[in-house]
Amino acid sequence: MTTSKKSVQQLAAFGGYPLFKAPIHVGQLYMPNWNDFEDTFRGIFKRHYFTNHGPLVREMDERFAKHLGVRNAVCVTNGTVSLMVATQALNLRGEVIVPAFTFPATVQSLCWAGLTPVFCDVDPLTHNITSKLAEPLITERTSAILGTHLWGRACDPDGLQSLCDEYGLSLFFDAAHAIDCTYNGKKIGGFGRVESFSFHATKVLNGAEGGCLTTNDDALADRIRTARNFHVSETYARVPIRINGKMSEAQAAMALLGLKGLSKNIKKNKDLYRIYRQRSADWKGLRMVDTAGGEESNYQYCVFEVNPDATVLTRNQFFFILRAENVLARRYFYPGVHRMKPYDTLFPEYLTTLPVTDYLSSHLLQFPIGSGISSDQVEHLSDLISFLIKNDAEIAEQML
Numbered sequence: 001m002t003t004s005k006k007s008v009q010q011l012a013a014f015g016g017y018p019l020f021k022a023p024i025h026v027g028q029l030y031m032p033n034w035n036d037f038e039d040t041f042r043g044i045f046k047r048h049y050f051t052n053h054g055p056l057v058r059e060m061d062e063r064f065a066k067h068l069g070v071r072n073a074v075c076v077t078n079g080t081v082s083l084m085v086a087t088q089a090l091n092l093r094g095e096v097i098v099p100a101f102t103f104p105a106t107v108q109s110l111c112w113a114g115l116t117p118v119f120c121d122v123d124p125l126t127h128n129i130t131s132k133l134a135e136p137l138i139t140e141r142t143s144a145i146l147g148t149h150l151w152g153r154a155c156d157p158d159g160l161q162s163l164c165d166e167y168g169l170s171l172f173f174d175a176a177h178a179i180d181c182t183y184n185g186k187k188i189g190g191f192g193r194v195e196s197f198s199f200h201a202t203k204v205l206n207g208a209e210g211g212c213l214t215t216n217d218d219a220l221a222d223r224i225r226t227a228r229n230f231h232v233s234e235t236y237a238r239v240p241i242r243i244n245g246k247m248s249e250a251q252a253a254m255a256l257l258g259l260k261g262l263s264k265n266i267k268k269n270k271d272l273y274r275i276y277r278q279r280s281a282d283w284k285g286l287r288m289v290d291t292a293g294g295e296e297s298n299y300q301y302c303v304f305e306v307n308p309d310a311t312v313l314t315r316n317q318f319f320f321i322l323r324a325e326n327v328l329a330r331r332y333f334y335p336g337v338h339r340m341k342p343y344d345t346l347f348p349e350y351l352t353t354l355p356v357t358d359y360l361s362s363h364l365l366q367f368p369i370g371s372g373i374s375s376d377q378v379e380h381l382s383d384l385i386s387f388l389i390k391n392d393a394e395i396a397e398q399m400l
Contacts, residue, residue, distance in 0.1 A: 027202030079198030285311025
């Protein structure tokens with residue numbers, strides 16, 4: 001790592017040396033202890049049981065359900081497949097209301113199931129859809145609402161549930177961000193009909209890849225177990241279609257080890273988050289998004305909103321400057337799903353009706369947090385941000 005910047009010309013964007021020698025990613029990338037990893041995988045090789053609901057997958061189902069305090073957890077290949085399976089287990093038809101400010105897979109899972117996404121705008125403070133925003137979008141074709149617990153903050157479970165009860169709709173959630181996050185002191189996982197989690201390598205609970213569906217509805221859990229598998233399984237409940245969505249033993253091994261280290265990983269995230277919180281108090285033009293909302297959080301995301309009225313630098317200018325310094329910040333989510341192919345041409349009406357989504361997509365920036373950055377590096381990155389803000393006018397002029 002080079003020394004702190006003393007002049008604008010020392011910025012890597014203008015020919016100086018990067019602040020960090022190696023790229024710093026925003027993903028979590030928490031790895032298990034090597035000895036534990038080796039022992040666990042030796043067991044897989046010894047048993048010669050690699051897939052088709054092996055003992056480690058069954059153990060992960062049981063332990064994750066117990067960890068979240070729900071009746072059923074059903075592990076699958078990944079988070080996208082979990083949402084695809086959920087749509088079949090719920091037997092959805094027609095339209096599903098979904099936020100446009102989410103990861104593309106949330107919406108694509110609906111399209112794979114032959115459903116029509118109805119894009120909903122989000123609240124400017126929580127970045128989540130609400131019952132008030134969703135209700136005007138309900139038609140006779142609406143069968144469900146799919147909410148995203150963005151940044152791990154619960155997506156209005158009570159309001160959306162009341163709305164769905166009133167109109168006879170199914171409610172389910174993309175909880176990929178929300179492992180070990182809470183709502184009213186209760187862990188996310190048992191809200192709506194079913195909730196979908198991701199164990200992707202960039203998540204705080206890392207199965208290298210993987211996903212899980214959680215529900216307190218035993219009959220629905222039976223349909224999920226049937227839908228995730230082509231072969232004979234524990235159940236044979238009636239579902240419209242099935243898929244090879246099984247979790248492998250290797251994925252389950254990683255996920256179980258990730259569950260073992262989860263509290264330690266969250267503590268590190270929280271420690272880093274607190275440094276960002278403290279250092280950003282004086283950052284004119286950058287507002288740290290409160291991902292916890294007064295609840296427990298996994299602090300998996302560190303997100304800032306760039307206020308164009310308070311700093312000369314735009315979000316994209318911050319983005320490119322940080323990238324040059326080997327800080328691989330992300331414009332999360334950019335653009336909104338309604339502006340991605342093919343949705344921008346399939347549903348052009350949304351290009352002018354989602355102002356908050358469009359604003360957030362052009363003003364939010366995700367900073368590194370997790371295993372790939374140390375507390376000292378966060379301090380050095382914070383020094384850099386302070387320097388950029390102090391010299392924003394000169395830097396903006398240089399970037400013309």
